[in-house]
Amino acid sequence: MELEFPLNFTNFLLLLSFIFFLNKGWKKFSTRSRRLPPAPWKLPLIGHLHHIGTLPHRSFQDLAKKYGPLMHVKLGEVTAVVVSSPALSKEVLKVHDPTFADRPESIAGEILWYNSSNISFSQYGDYWRQMRKICILELLSAKNVRLFGSIRNDEVSHLVDSIRASSGAPVDLTEMIFTMTSSITCRAAFGKVCRDKDQLIEMFKEGITLVSGFDVSDLYPSSKILRAVSCNRRKLLRMRRKLDLILDDIIEEHRRNLAKIAADKDNLERRGNGEFGNEDLVDVLLRVQQSGELEFPITDDNIKAVIYVSIQS
Numbered sequence: 001m002e003l004e005f006p007l008n009f010t011n012f013l014l015l016l017s018f019i020f021f022l023n024k025g026w027k028k029f030s031t032r033s034r035r036l037p038p039a040p041w042k043l044p045l046i047g048h049l050h051h052i053g054t055l056p057h058r059s060f061q062d063l064a065k066k067y068g069p070l071m072h073v074k075l076g077e078v079t080a081v082v083v084s085s086p087a088l089s090k091e092v093l094k095v096h097d098p099t100f101a102d103r104p105e106s107i108a109g110e111i112l113w114y115n116s117s118n119i120s121f122s123q124y125g126d127y128w129r130q131m132r133k134i135c136i137l138e139l140l141s142a143k144n145v146r147l148f149g150s151i152r153n154d155e156v157s158h159l160v161d162s163i164r165a166s167s168g169a170p171v172d173l174t175e176m177i178f179t180m181t182s183s184i185t186c187r188a189a190f191g192k193v194c195r196d197k198d199q200l201i202e203m204f205k206e207g208i209t210l211v212s213g214f215d216v217s218d219l220y221p222s223s224k225i226l227r228a229v230s231c232n233r234r235k236l237l238r239m240r241r242k243l244d245l246i247l248d249d250i251i252e253e254h255r256r257n258l259a260k261i262a263a264d265k266d267n268l269e270r271r272g273n274g275e276f277g278n279e280d281l282v283d284v285l286l287r288v289q290q291s292g293e294l295e296f297p298i299t300d301d302n303i304k305a306v307i308y309v310s311i312q313s
Helices: 009-033 056-067 086-095 107-111 126-139 142-147 149-165 173-190 197-212 224-229 231-263 281-291 300-312
Strands: 070-075 078-083
Touching (some): 056 078, 078 086, 126 281, 126 300, 173 197
């Protein structure tokens, strides 16, 4: 037997009413599930990019005066929330810190920071917690901070002497402080095993310039074409190859020296490649890597990522 459902006028009205209420309910649910802060008017494809000038912080300041201290902006495909009040910043950075802890993916993170496997730019989760714990317990312990005090004092003395030697002539204090902090970190990270310190520091400067620059592919992460043709990507890849040569050599030399130290039973004082016979940053990471006790085993690329960001910081 075949059942027939005649589409008369009454049935049509009922069907139309059902579609209307279903559509209205879906819109209400969709709006409720995406309760975004106020935003300026946007254009297709580019979103709110046309509101941002050559000084983005000034542009955001002007927009915040109109749309409030919590503002939603669409940068290409990327959704962002701009917070411009101390009270709300505290809510974001302190009270609800885990909610906002993830970092956006970028070409720089993929290439220069070894798939964002360092501490500063890795995604929030178990791996990040593991690396943070290693740094707090092993690298930034009170003992190590005191031990590296003489390095800090030595480099600050060099800075003061350089300023005095200028005899009142103008100096680039920003450049000098950057060189001083990079030198402190290199000595703490590599000990005496760093013949290419000056070259590394110059590469770190170049890396900061590349990372802080504008790359349209980061605003459209779904576009494989933009990522493939990105000029910034090619520059970062060239720099990564140079960086690998230097950091791989440093890690391998640390391994050889640590093997010699372990084989020398008469030398009980020296424990690593540090300037004072102590472990430097690379020694600590290699020891942790070889311990076999990590939930997420770390590779040489992970070690290089931590080193690179530490020196940049």
